[in-house]
Every structure is written in C-alpha cells, then in structure tokens.
Amino acid sequence: MPATIIDGKAVAAAAIERVKAGSEAFRTANGLPPGLAVVLVGEDPASQVYVASKGRMAKECGFHSVQHTLAADTTQDELLALIATLNADPAVHGILVQLPLPGHLDERVTIGALDPAKDVDGLHDISIGRLASGQVDKTLVPCTPKGCMELLETVFPQGLSGLTAVVVGRSNLVGRPVAALLQHANATVTIAHSRTRDLPDLCRSADILVAAIGRPEFIKGDWVKPGATVIDVGINRIPAREKGEGKTRLVGDVEFSTAVDRAASITPVPGGVGPMTIAMLMANTLRAAEQSV
C-alpha cells in the first residue's frame, strides 16, 4: 500500500492560524504586536524572494514587520551597527539575517552579534549550545528542524520514544539540529554524512529517515525500511524536459516514486517540509515576543 502523504501545507496553515491567534492575544495584552525584522544584504534574487515572502507572512500574522535592505558592499561594521540598533529596539522581538551573506561579510560574527533572545533562526552559538545541551525549552529552535518535528508529531502523536532515527546530513542549519531534537524526543539517533559507510543499509535500519543532503533523489526507495516515516528536507531543482525545453521542477533528496511504495508516511517535495519553515519562523517570532515580557 502506498504511503500516507504528510501534508506540510495543511500542517503549516494550522500552525499559522495558532500564531495569528497568539499574535492578537499578545497585542491585546501588551499594547504592541510581535515584531520581526528581516535584514537582507545585496541583491541575490533567491534571497529577495525568501525575504519578501517572510515579510508578507509576518504581516498576515499581524506582526510589526520591517525589512532592512543593505547594499551588497555594506561593511561588516555597518551591518553590526544595524544589528545593535535592532537588538535595542523594543518593537523588534525577532531578527533574521538572510543567509548567505556576500563573501566579504563573516556569517558567524554577524549571527554572533544578535541578541540570542531575538535569534529567531536559532543559529547563534548560544542557541545551538542550549539545543545541544537539551535546554530546548529555553531556546529558539532553527525553523526547518522545528518544522520536521511538527510534521513527525502528526504521524506519531504518542511521541517518538524508542524509535530509531537516521538523519542524513550534518549541517548546522538542518542535520545537526534535527538530530538534537529527535534525541530530545527520545528517539535513538544516528547522523550520517558524506563519509558514512554503507549508507543504504544504515537507512534501512531507520523507523524515521530524515534526508537533508541537497542531492536530487539520492536516497532510493529500497533504502527505506518498509513501514518507515520519511522526512525529505531536500529542495533540488532539476530539468523537466517533459514540461518543455528549459523547464524545471523541484524534487527532494529521496526518490519519491519508489520510496512511496515502501514507507508508511512520507513528505512530498514541494509541499512537505518547505511550507513548515516559514510557519516556524512566525512561531519563533511570537515565542520571542512572549518571552520578552
């Protein structure tokens, strides 16, 4: 029987409704809405699209939403000065610096300058340290990993205790934090990466398989344990000649067409993890606002 498709759009929409209600309650209680500032340096077209959609969603949630667009040749000191201003602004509860930054700017120095209480991307060393040391309730968790966990909650409402999880990918943005969250949820977690041996066999041991690699359809259906849950974080654009010359389509890191026959539940790409990321950014901003009072 083919797998149940985990509907990320629906789960994200429900999360956004909860944020809207929380945002309204926050405004009523505190006389100001939750505030999100997004900082974009340069004119990378993909980043411009992401930043615009974050701003739109923030407004939809009833947030105070500000965008700071800086020239591509902005200096590190100018960027740090803006961050200091936003750190001190009581109307701003969450600050997101859109990555990647232009090459002459240091991402760790920049993220390190954020007030950890406003670090809605969860990328500050203090946020990472709290997550790694199990202080999940005291930190803002990175948005995509948080989204993966919310999707898993829909499949396992009773929790993940005792399940085995394999996370393929160890980036600071996705693989590492998702592994920390799975472990915090009492799954038994293995992190795989490009030096892992016998990856297909390892994947076949997983009740929960999370793919965050960045390689189109890399994980094949017969790597999936029958009855497993597959969370495909990958977003890869590949040529789609069937749609016409020069056309493209999005695929995940898992070969969906074969995995869907082995898994019990699986996220599609698009429409799985993707919509959760922005919803979790809104949830983190509300949380940062609530924790500020």
Ligand code: NDP
């Ligand atoms: P990175 O490139 O930072 O990390 C990729 C990881 O995959 C690395 O740890 C790397 O291992 C591992 N890897 C690469 N090749 C292999 C291989 N052949 N076998 C096993 N492991 C391998 O990517 P990100 O974590 O930032 O992103 C991963 C994917 O998720 C991308 O497709 C990205 O577009 C997508 N993404 C989606 C988001 C969403 O909203 N849905 C948000 C963020 C990312 P090593 O460390 O050894 O090099």
